[in-house]
Amino acid sequence: MHYLPTRIIYGENAVRKGFVYLNRFGKKALLVTGKTSARQSGALDDILNVLNQLKIEAVSFDSVTENPTLETVMEGTDLFLANNCDFLIGIGGGSPIDSAKAISLTAANQLGKNEIYDLAKFKQNYPVVAVPTTAGTGTEATQFSVLTDAATQKKAGFGHDLAFPALSLVDPKYTLSLPANITLHTAIDSLSHLLEGIYSNQRNPLLYPLIFKGVQLIYSNLYKALHNPLLLMARDALMCASLYGGITISHTSTTLQHSIGYPLTSVYGVPHGLANGIVMQPIMELYYPAVKADLDDLFSYLRISRADFFLWLDGLQMSAGVSIPPEFIDAKIPEILASRNMANNPFEVTADAIRSILEQLS
Numbered sequence: 001m002h003y004l005p006t007r008i009i010y011g012e013n014a015v016r017k018g019f020v021y022l023n024r025f026g027k028k029a030l031l032v033t034g035k036t037s038a039r040q041s042g043a044l045d046d047i048l049n050v051l052n053q054l055k056i057e058a059v060s061f062d063s064v065t066e067n068p069t070l071e072t073v074m075e076g077t078d079l080f081l082a083n084n085c086d087f088l089i090g091i092g093g094g095s096p097i098d099s100a101k102a103i104s105l106t107a108a109n110q111l112g113k114n115e116i117y118d119l120a121k122f123k124q125n126y127p128v129v130a131v132p133t134t135a136g137t138g139t140e141a142t143q144f145s146v147l148t149d150a151a152t153q154k155k156a157g158f159g160h161d162l163a164f165p166a167l168s169l170v171d172p173k174y175t176l177s178l179p180a181n182i183t184l185h186t187a188i189d190s191l192s193h194l195l196e197g198i199y200s201n202q203r204n205p206l207l208y209p210l211i212f213k214g215v216q217l218i219y220s221n222l223y224k225a226l227h228n229p230l231l232l233m234a235r236d237a238l239m240c241a242s243l244y245g246g247i248t249i250s251h252t253s254t255t256l257q258h259s260i261g262y263p264l265t266s267v268y269g270v271p272h273g274l275a276n277g278i279v280m281q282p283i284m285e286l287y288y289p290a291v292k293a294d295l296d297d298l299f300s301y302l303r304i305s306r307a308d309f310f311l312w313l314d315g316l317q318m319s320a321g322v323s324i325p326p327e328f329i330d331a332k333i334p335e336i337l338a339s340r341n342m343a344n345n346p347f348e349v350t351a352d353a354i355r356s357i358l359e360q361l362s
């Protein structure tokens with residue numbers, strides 16, 4: 001099964017090339033961004049230029065922070081409705097784009113904060129345009145939105161076909177301004193998505209060309225982008241891999257590899273991609289017996305051994321930077337086991353397996 005209802009324009013001047021399609025969504029857009037990156041990356045100016053030419057009015061909502069909260073989504077919803085907007089443009093990393101998706105659904109279905117995860121109430125949407133400025137989440141090609149309930153510190157995603165962006169304008173040049181740490185963490189998020197396309201019990205051979213190529217692009221270009229942040233070719237490779245990762249999980253969804261990191265992010269503020277990265281090796285070891293043939297194929301495609309891959313990961317020197325107490329592990333295992341992504345593991349993962357991975361981080 002293959003389904004991707006998003007029109008994706010990829011490459012140089014993608015925003016300008018999106019001109020004709022942007023015109024179809026209405027006359028007033030809510031621009032959903034964080035405080036600085038939309039402007040710093042150059043994406044906001046490009047969008048404002050095109051909107052100006054099309055005489056589309058822009059209302060700014062720039063309050064989205066990392067790991068966006070349900071409250072932020074409701075604030076954006078109020079602004080969208082108060083201004084009678086017609087559509088949304090999310091510009092930034094996964095946080096603003098996921099927020100734009102959620103605002104679209106809460107506004108279109110008149111949902112309150114406690115109904116944001118209530119998929120049965122999603123009947124319609126407002127169109128969302130995604131302009132990514134990180135190369136990581138692939139959210140420009142997914143039906144997912146990942147939000148945090150500030151009150152319970154619980155981070156969780158929802159997935160619904162109505163949350164696919166209508167249009168994604170993906171230009172790698174917007175990632176040239178990313179600092180090294182965000183470049184690393186976001187690339188590792190993409191790598192997780194691609195590997196999860198192999199781990200997931202919804203794995204699908206149609207995706208393997210994207211998965212193998214995407215992993216190779218990251219493996220060959222991540223160090224280049226870290227050492228030479230302005231090297232557009234390396235940025236292009238990472239952006240492409242991120243998009244492949246998004247297309248992958250839009251079909252296979254994510255697994256324990258993602259679930260285990262959510263509480264590390266919501267409680268300790270470990271950036272999302274880093275939270276994936278610090279458990280990448282133990283998760284691969286856990287899954288290896290179940291997906292051995294496919295992982296072996298991947299490594300022969302990359303012309304490296306699994307041990308070489310682990311050395312490459314070690315070289316990235318990822319660490320949570322916090323010591324994780326046993327009480328946290330006890331408290332969070334039930335939340336991890338209950339998370340939506342756990343339905344996709346290649347076999348049933350036990351509480352003991354999760355405990356042993358988290359204990360290795362302490």
Ligand code: NAP
Binds near residue numbers: 138
């Ligand atoms: P992010 O949280 O959107 O942004 C992280 C930081 O990077 C922010 O400080 C942001 O600044 C900055 N930034 C973004 N683009 C930049 C640029 N071009 N130059 C300089 N700084 C820039 O990061 P993200 O990793 O892309 O998104 C993570 C979120 O997406 C998590 O909540 C994760 O769970 C979610 N996610 C969603 C999916 C999905 O399919 N929906 C998949 C995986 C992950 P500003 O605050 O100024 O914008």
Ligand code: FE
Binds near residue numbers: 137189192193258272
């Ligand atoms: Fe992710």
